[in-house]
Amino acid sequence: MGACQSFREMCDREKNTNVHLSLPAVCIVWQTAMIILFGVFMRYDHESDAHWVEHRKHSNLTDIENDFYFRYPSFQDVHVMIFVGFGFLMTFLKRYSFGGVGFNFLIAAFGLQWALLMQGWFHWLDADGKIRIGIENLINADFCVAGCLIAYGALLGKVSPVQLMVLTLFGITLFAVEEFIIISVIHARDAGGSMVIHTFGGYYGLSVSWMLYRPNLHQSSRLQGSVYHSDVFAMIGTLFLWMFWPSFNSAICDHGDGQHRAAINTYLCLASTVLTTVAISSLFQKHGKLDMVHIQNSTLAGGVAAGTAAEFMLMPYGCLIVGFCCGIISTLGYIFLTPFMEKHLKIQDTCGIHNLHAMPGVVGGIVGAITAASASIEVYGHEGLVNTFDFMDKFKDMVPTTQGGHQAAGLCVALCFGIGGGIIVGAILRLPIWGDPADDNCFDDETYWEVPEEEEMSPTFICRGFVLFSYQTNDAVIAFCCSRLYCIQSPLDGSTAQFWDYSHILM
Structure with a gap:
């Protein structure tokens, strides 16, 4: 007990957010390590190597049969989700947009390099000790990065960029190991990553957040919220994620019916989730008004839950049921569970990843286990059953009920x-060497970013009893009154001010 108390006291000493040396050192040293490791291990696969021409002629293939032309459209969509979708989804905080987008960028850029190596060592290492890289490797690396970005959502605004690099280093490593166990050892199917990506990433982030609990975080409560334009930016991220999620869940499925079915299943789950989220949000809010937090996040929960069973015969009506249930679970989670977890479980979840990723990921794993266990030759056909669940080689004698048990074990x-x-x-990140902010300095870009000075807003006019907030340009004053925008021409020359209504302009 004495050692634990000493550790806590050491970790809770005064914070120093100066990362002038630690951040450049981590980035340069780790990027140098990536260059060396890539030089030793990484090579092009046969479809991206210059010898493809010879291979094509020898195998009587054409260029269109190169896997690039099948996978690259999905890779583009997944890549946009990682860098734009996740990035903008985290811009809802009023003073942390730079951190939301910028640190998302940093995590993803480092994580995908480390993921290519880690996944390569587990899955694609040749007899000559080289990792052969192609378009499918890039998709899987983005999947790996997604788990760390999910974890970042729970810690948004409360950690330093150095801590995020450490979080990513360990997160990618853990991801590669658990993915290998679930997919290769246990032989669970998880095309869209409900278990491997969302369940792991969600509970990884929540556990780190629990270890980094800040009892005085209320000192930054003035910044732990959104403003009108920050919620609009976050909604851009939601729409990108919502539109491209069918590609995410189908990206590495088998060509043909598996990929086709995965896109349809995800599409229907997402559509059902939107209506349910709107209904629950309106039902539990005063006067039936919608909460933008619910619309930004819970509308995506169906895509998370569709991941494991994406290529299974879930059936269209089954997809709508899954989406319906996830809309309810996720929205109620934001209303009731998030406050409960912070107050009683000491888990401070900034983005609510428990409701968007963790719980829907568990639901997706359960749906996948039930769907696999109930599979039959009548529904799939013999060849379809073998192809969908990969009942080949040492798993050729496996039956659907056993596969269902393996799915549950994977979860x-x-x-x-x-x-x-x-x-x-989390215990490692508690050490007082990472430059994390103090409790009264969280959720603020100025801690780690050069932030442009804002025009000072001051009350300068009174109009029909309401204060106009304004700032001066070269020849006019731009004024705001009752949420409407006005331009006051030459108000300082002694003439009568002329008002033009510019409220139709989107600011």
Whole structure:
């Protein structure tokens, strides 16, 4: 107990947010390590190597049969989700948009390099000790990065960029190990990553947040909220994610019916979730008004839950049921569970990843287990059953009921790695060497970013009893009154001010 108390006291000493040396050192050293490791291990696969021409002729193929032309459209969509969708979804905080987008960029750029190596060592290492890289590797690396970006959502505004790099280093490593166990050892199917990505990433972030609990975070409550334009920017991220999620869940499915079915299943789950989210949000808000937090996040929960069973015969009506249930669970989570977790479980979840990723990921794992266990030759056909669940080689004698048990085991592995790994990494990140902000300095870009000075807003006019807030340009004053925008021409020359209504302009 004495050692634990000493550790807490050491971790809770006065914060120093100066990362002038630590951040450049981490970035340069780790990028140098990536260059060296890529030089030693990484090579092009046969479809991206210059010898493709010879291979094509020898195998009687054409260029259109190169996997690039099948996978690259999906890769583009997934890549946009990682850098634009996740990035803009985190811009809802009024003073942390630079951190939301910029640190998302940093995590993804480093994470995809480390993921190519980690996943390569587990899945694609040749007999000559080289990792052969192609378009599918890039998609899987983006999937790996997604788990760390999900975890970042729970810590948004409360950690330093150095801590985020450490979080990503360990997160990618844990992801690669749990993915190998779930996919290759247990033989669970998880095309869209409900278990491997969302369940792991969600509980990894929540466990780290629990370890980094800040009892005095209320000192930054003035910044822990949104303003009108920040919610609009976050909604841009939501729409990108919502539109491209069918590509995310179908990106690495088998060509043909599996990929086709995964896109349809995800599409229907997402559509059902939107209506349910709107209904629950309106039902539990005063006067039936909608909460933008719910619309930004819970409308995506169906895509998360569709991941594991994406290529299964879930059936169109089954997709709508899954989306319906996730809309309810996720929205109620934001209303009731998030406050409960912060007050009683000491888990401060900035973005509500428990409601968007963790719980829907568990739902997706359960749906996948049930759907796999109930599969039959009548529904799939013999060849379809073998192809969908990969009943080949050492798993050729497996039956659907056994596969359902393996799916459930995969979910347990994801939970164990997420929670256990998060606790260990959280303990490391508590050390007072990472430059994290003090409790009264969270959710503010100025801690780690050069922020342009804003025009000071001051009350300068009274119009029909309401204060006009304004700032001066070269020849006019731009004024705001009752949420409407006005231009007051030459108000300082002694003449009568002339008002033009510019409220139709989108600011």
